[in-house]
Amino acid sequence: MPHKKSKCILSRKAEEIPPFYVMDVLENAQKLEADGRDVIHLEIGEPDFPTAPHICEAASAALARGATKYTHSQGLPALREAIVESYREKFGVELSPEQVIVSSGTSPALLLTFLALLERRDEVVMSNPYYSCYPNFVKYLGGKPVYVYTNETDGFALEPETVQQYLNPSTKAVLINSPSNPCGHVMAAESLEGMAEVAGSIPIVSDEIYQGLVYSGDEHSILEYTDNAFVVNGFSKLYAMTGWRLGYVICPKECIRAFQKIHQNFFICANSFVQEAGIAALRGPQDHVAEMIKTYNKRRQYMLKRLIGMGLEVRSEPRGAFYVLADARKFSNDSLELSRRILNEAGVAVTPGIDFGEGAEGYLRFSYANNLKNIEEGMDRLELFLKKELEN
Ligand SMILES: Cc1ncc(COP(=O)(O)O)c(C=O)c1O
Incomplete structure (x- = not known):
């Protein structure tokens, strides 16, 4: 042969x-x-x-209690409550725990979001420079990243008036990231408000993973300005929990069921004892x-x-x-x-x-x-x- x-x-x-x-x-x-x-x-x-000792202890205690099974596909109710509480405390926004899907990191939350949003050739408007993986998520799912080149002298700010010029009937989402990687830029309240305005019925995907890591001035969430947003966030950075793999997406109420079904099929749920650690991170001493x-x-x-x-x-x-x-x-x-x-x-x-x-x-x-x-x-x-x- x-x-x-x-x-x-x-x-x-x-x-x-x-x-x-x-x-x-x-x-x-x-x-x-x-x-x-x-x-x-x-x-x-x-x-x-x-990672802070009280967070590690919560995970150990959960393991000792036998928290080694699947959880609800959207995540433990207590963790989703804690996430909603943290957004209420920090930004004064009212959300329902039903809107939260807990994932094994912010990266899966991003994947989940684009899996739910994109059809072939759909455009996602994002800044350039961008977080390395963004265009790869979009391209892998058949979408097209559309780059808005930002300027260092303006702190690499992605401004609504500029974004507006890139919106067209093929635009499926505007992707923002504040505080940003790699630029360290923090979007001003007016920029977030303006972005919500120019995006209108186009959803904003807001990666807020560096939320809390701000060294001067104030910070805001896109959820203060619009409900038409998918917010991804996680525990890797603020709580020094990279290896735990814990994140989440907050989505508009009408999209929850679709997100949940995708999560059930492709991920089932996030790690159970790690979710217990997440509750300790949010509810414990800061x-x-x-x-x-x-x-x-x-x-x-x-x-x-x-x-x-x-x-x-x-x-x-x-x-x-x-x-x-x-x-x-x-x-x-x-x-x-x-x-x-x-x-x-x-x-x-x-x-x-x-x-x-x-x-x-x-x-x-x-x-x-x-x-x-x-x-x-x-x-x-x-x-x-x-x-x-x-x-x-
Ligand atoms: C902007 C941004 N989004 C998402 C991620 C992924 O975070 P996670 O560890 O939660 O998957 C990172 C990691 O560096 C990041 O910088």
Whole structure:
């Protein structure tokens, strides 16, 4: 029998989905570390803080009680109550726990939302730079991301008047993210209100995962301005719970049943004992959160000063999340190659701007979700590297 030549069995979209470059950078850095190199991690958007003890204890107690079964497909009622309460307390909005679907992270909440919204060729308007995975969700489901290039001098703000120019009968959603990754931009109340107005009957998908991580000024939720919104949020960032995988989507009342059916089919429910931890996170003491915010802010100020001091430009101060997107075009227009060299030659892992779209090419994203000592060391190494670059 002649040997059959193996054919690729994957779908074209599986073959073509781009990597999440930051994970590639992390994995390359880990390879170097396995070979004995010392690497400072400023690439990954993962809080360096441990999850607070009372949250861990709630999960242990839940496990000990036997919380190892499926839960309601929308999530534990007590967790959904706690989520609704937190939105009421922070933003004064009245929601029903029925509107909440608890998921295994914000990423599945985003997938669920776009699974529910998109038909082939539907357009989703989003800013560029964007969070790396957004266009990949949309494209994978046959939709089309439509980019609105934002400007660093305006803090990369996505403004309603600009968005309005991109809306047409094929627009299925406007995607916003505040506080934003990678820019650290926090949308002003007027921008959110304006966005709700220009979107009108087009739903807004609002990724609020960095909610609470704001270092100056106030913050708002899109739900203060419209009910026609799908809000995704989660526990990864504010509560330092990345590995727990817990998030949720809040959707308009008339969409709940469809969301629930998709969730039942594709995910069943989120992890049961992790949901108990989520209740403890929202209902328990919040002083550890306040402490983390204070610490992030100190790191933010230090990092900004150092980056600007070594010739990387930051034209508007990031107010939220835990990132600085700095212009490195003085050194290279190829952010992927520059980040590779910084990792290999200086031992500092940073994320190439291209991970966040053409609008961030030539930029580098620095995460200050690492302790000050490491940030200092990372900045020292980077400064030396860039000095040499300018000399050569
Ligand atoms: C803007 C944004 N949305 C969603 C996510 C995914 O979060 P999760 O860990 O809850 O899946 C991230 C993670 O970095 C993010 O930055």
